[in-house]
Amino acid sequence: MTFLVLIPTVAGAICKFIVLPSTMATSGSISLLCLLVVLCFSSSPAMAQPLYQVCDNTGNYTANSTYKSNLDLLLSSLASNGSLSGFYNGTTGRSPDQVSGIVLCRGDVATADCSSCLATAGQVLLQLCPNRRGATVWYDDCLVRYSNNQSFFSSTDNSPWRTW
Numbered sequence: 001m002t003f004l005v006l007i008p009t010v011a012g013a014i015c016k017f018i019v020l021p022s023t024m025a026t027s028g029s030i031s032l033l034c035l036l037v038v039l040c041f042s043s044s045p046a047m048a049q050p051l052y053q054v055c056d057n058t059g060n061y062t063a064n065s066t067y068k069s070n071l072d073l074l075l076s077s078l079a080s081n082g083s084l085s086g087f088y089n090g091t092t093g094r095s096p097d098q099v100s101g102i103v104l105c106r107g108d109v110a111t112a113d114c115s116s117c118l119a120t121a122g123q124v125l126l127q128l129c130p131n132r133r134g135a136t137v138w139y140d141d142c143l144v145r146y147s148n149n150q151s152f153f154s155s156t157d158n159s160p161w162r163t164w
């Protein structure tokens with residue numbers, strides 16, 4: 001572990017040492033190489049970038065609200081139920097605090113990968129779209145969408161999951 005942590009630090013220090021004193025003409029390819037090395041070792045695999053995300057403009061909930069606790073319940077239920085079949089929709093709570101959601105995994109994704117993608121996506125949504133009453137995030141392996149409007153299950157709008 002110590003070794004892995006040291007690599008980006010050492011690479012960064014060496015890059016500065018090499019690149020800074022050089023002229024622009026000769027440092028170009030070296031700095032590109034250094035940039036690649038640093039990027040390669042410093043990128044964190046923990047939180048992958050979504051392919052696509054949308055924060056709905058249908059209103060905001062407040063912290064500790066009933067809506068938020070319904071949303072938390074829904075996201076965990078969607079992730080656990082959804083990973084079994086690769087598809088799940090659900091609703092929690094009662095209007096006006098009702099939350100509906102849908103999850104989907106790509107057909108060739110293994111159950112374990114589907115499960116972790118759905119769990120990550122649910123948490124990422126809460127961070128990407130804080131307090132939003134509706135949001136969608138789309139990864140390579142899965143899609144998670146929730147909304148305060150249940151009719152999106154059957155809507156014919158141009159949502160990304162319809163064209164997937």
Ligand SMILES: *[C@@H]1O[C@H](CO)[C@@H](O)[C@H](O)[C@H]1NC(C)=O
Binds near residue numbers: 057058059060131
């Ligand atoms: C919800 O909150 C966001 C960020 O604070 C804000 O930009 C947006 O206008 C709000 N939406 C509504 C409908 O109040």
Ligand SMILES: *[C@@H]1O[C@H](CO)[C@@H](O)[C@H](O)[C@H]1NC(C)=O
Binds near residue numbers: 063064
């Ligand atoms: C929400 O609840 C937590 C813990 O119960 C509390 O610390 C926090 O201040 C509350 N936030 C709001 C906005 O009420």
Ligand SMILES: *[C@@H]1O[C@H](CO)[C@@H](O)[C@H](O)[C@H]1NC(C)=O
Binds near residue numbers: 080081091
């Ligand atoms: C699946 O969904 C149902 C109903 O939405 C819920 O009661 C149940 O707890 C969920 N299962 C799991 C394993 O979360």
Ligand SMILES: *[C@@H]1O[C@H](CO)[C@@H](O)[C@H](O)[C@H]1NC(C)=O
Binds near residue numbers: 089091153
């Ligand atoms: C899932 O979606 C269907 C429509 O496609 C809807 O009839 C059903 O009520 C939804 N299930 C839940 C639990 O919301």
Ligand SMILES: *[C@@H]1O[C@H](CO)[C@@H](O)[C@H](O)[C@H]1NC(C)=O
Binds near residue numbers: 149150155157
């Ligand atoms: C819910 O969504 C449907 C279809 O997108 C839309 O026609 C309806 O007005 C929405 N309802 C609310 C309360 O936003």
